[in-house]
Amino acid sequence: MNPALKWMPLVVSIALVATGCARDGYYHDRNIDYVDAEPSAPLVLPESRDMARYGNAMPVPEASGDFVPSDEGFSAPRPDEVARSRLRDYVERRDIGEDSWLVVNAQPNTIWPQLEDFARRQGLNVTASDPSRGILETQQARLSVRPGLLRGSSVVRCEQAGRAYADCLSSLSNYLGGQSQTASTASALASQRMANEPERVYLDRHNDEWLLVLGVGPELAWAELGYQLESNFNQGNRELLLESDAASRDFLVEYLPRDERERGFFSGFFGPDAEKMTRRLRLVLVPSGSDRTLVRVSNEGERELSSDDTREFLERVASLLR
Template identity: 50%
Template sequence: MNSALKWMPLVAVIALATAGCARDGFYHDRNLDYGDAEENAPLVLPEGRDAERYRDAMPVPEVSGTRPAEEGVVEAPLPQALSPGGSLERGYVERRAVGDERWLVVGAEPATVWPELERFVLSRDLTVTASDSRRGILETDQARFSVRPALRSGDSEIRCEQGGTTQAACLTALERHFEARSMSPSAASLAAQRPDAQNRARFEQRGDDWQVILPFAADRLWAELSHQLERDFAVEGRRELLERDPASRSFLVGYLTRSERERGLLRSLATLNLGESTRQVRLVLEPRGPEETVLRAQGAGEEALSTEDQRELLERVAGLLR
């Protein structure tokens, strides 16, 4: 055999290996590709949409400071943690009410809200008579403040009461304070109060009916669902909030059920007419102890709501509390 041919396999292997190391070879180094990336235009909401109802699903924390590039590579500093101690979106302070009871819902965890509440008390020259950060109780000579996790993960409830009665002027002052200030990065022991998000809703099936067990008092749950349903169930012909009754802790909604959507799709394939119609469904809250409530979905007409439709609607409603 020709001696030159003996070295051909080795030459082929070396050529293949060196080709794989090249930038345009099989193993392309993508570490610097971000430098050629182009920024897309920001999304714009359609006219008529309330911008206050929308928040970033995955916000990117701001970074402080920059480092000079070395040989074309920039080493970015680590971003600040969002929670606990993240920044509160300016203006995200909302009210809730059940009967004569009033409180605030703030878009930050208790670990972040607590030190800001202490600053509020200090700025008002109130005399602190008792303070328990683990329980979220701050008592002064004029009012009793309390902080606790809200029903939605990452939010907090703030109350200002005296003798068990809501102090309207105090609540208004708190609302203005939290709207005007950005939350300072601070952590406190209240972070331990946040319940495990995986255990917030438990689905149970009894016969042909589904129900959701929620670890919240019925009055708090009704107030939060009233607010969330008003925002989410506002799509005509799909899902609408029709009535709400605090006395019976129930809501009447119009909802395009799963089975109706499937029937409408089959009809549209046959007749080119979608022909979908919503069902009236009553959502009922039933207390099962001081900190547990059962949520059920019942058909408001003569026709019962199917098992699949119950589950699908309850999953959507329970999802409003995440």
């Protein structure tokens, strides 16, 4: 390895064209232009087009898992606030202990040519390239990409001697972040194709037990779930990560069910009394094949945990991974 190698950030220049909205200090209100608007003929595409590149602009995915109505009748669930407000960045870094990697909001076939271009720009000496496995070997570091747990995402690593290479990862993060604008079109087409792909995160009911099914192996499932719990379960007397055990791959959390959370809001019991209402729950990751992990919930506290509470809790956890 060349010790003098410098991992320099790569900057991608983007030309922005500014267009004026006002003329001579007068702002043109375009709302009036739509008063007498008439529908135009629908767009007709040539029959010779590549059908793989076209799809519904707003596809509705198939539901995963079974629908189980309650005895009191069905009421539509409210949109999860986190799912609505949480917008994913194109590149997000993950750091757990001494391990680090990137989660990129694009599929591996989009990331792979970017890794090749990164290696070329950095002057890395490529010794082996395996696109089918997503591995690019160089004399300085090993670059890799594989499907991530988050829908439509990829896990990107840069390692040296089997350990995360911090300088390389930082430079790679800067480079991929700069590529986010040029990759937007490819990502949009990939999002349309994802509508027909199976969910990687969904709830299932087996023998009267609610399970969270993750479409990745236990190693990646543990790392991503741990990161999300550390980032989001940080509110005492509501949802709080208490401990995690990498050896047994489980997490201990406190969680206040939605019904009691709302009851507490109106009755004003939040404070010391709220601690008595929280559930102490343990999430246990169970391998189910090389690319599937089951997440089970066990009640570690004295208060009863109903089937509806278990399902609600797993839905909350699932929202962190979608």
